[in-house]
Amino acid sequence: MFDKNGDEIITVHDLSQALTLLGLDADFSELESTIQAHIKSGNDGLEFEDFVSLHQSLDDALFGGGGQQLQQQDHDQSAHEISQEESDLSEAFKVFDEDGDGYISAHELQVVLRKLGLPEATEIDRVEQMIFSVDRNQDGQVDFFEFKDMMRSVLISTS
Numbered sequence: 597m598f599d600k601n602g603d604e605i606i607t608v609h610d611l612s613q614a615l616t617l618l619g620l621d622a623d624f625s626e627l628e629s630t631i632q633a634h635i636k637s638g639n640d641g642l643e644f645e646d647f648v649s650l651h652q653s654l655d656d657a658l659f660g661g662g663g664q665q666l667q668q669q670d671h672d673q674s675a676h677e678i679s680q681e682e683s684d685l686s687e688a689f690k691v692f693d694e695d696g697d698g699y700i701s702a703h704e705l706q707v708v709l710r711k712l713g714l715p716e717a718t719e720i721d722r723v724e725q726m727i728f729s730v731d732r733n734q735d736g737q738v739d740f741f742e743f744k745d746m747m748r749s750v751l752i753s754t755s
Contacts, residue, residue: 598647600713607641608632617711689743699737702727 598606598614608628615622634650635642642650692700692708702724709717716722730738730746738746 605639605641605643606647610641614712617713685744685747686740688747689740692738692743699739700727700743701737705738 598610600610600613608624608631611631612622612624612627615627631642631650634646634653636646639646689700690696692704694704694707702720705727706717706720706723709723716726727736727738728734730742732742732745733739
């Protein structure tokens, strides 16, 4: 998704563009500084293994590496991390919840997928299936708690 030109390298520019398409204006120099630590010497960007390493690093920072780090830190630090995680997830949720009603509908998800140029955006049945797969209370939309659970399971299962 991030490697638009298919060269198997994800540059800081590629990531910045994807975040911008999602309405997340990340500071380019901050993004570059975060990503540079994961780029192999001599490369212009992230190879797949580097991207996995970056993902793991973000998972550890946001979710405490499956809980192990949270047990080692004092209460104040843990509370700050949980608060930061909630804030980050809330911002991500707002990207999808365009009308601000507290729910992500199939239409709203389709809009985001379209902005990212993903082929799934053309098939509303697939988009509705995506919603259904995380919609625990079966109301046809995803609330913040369902979104949080989905994000945690996606990040943990891929790490």
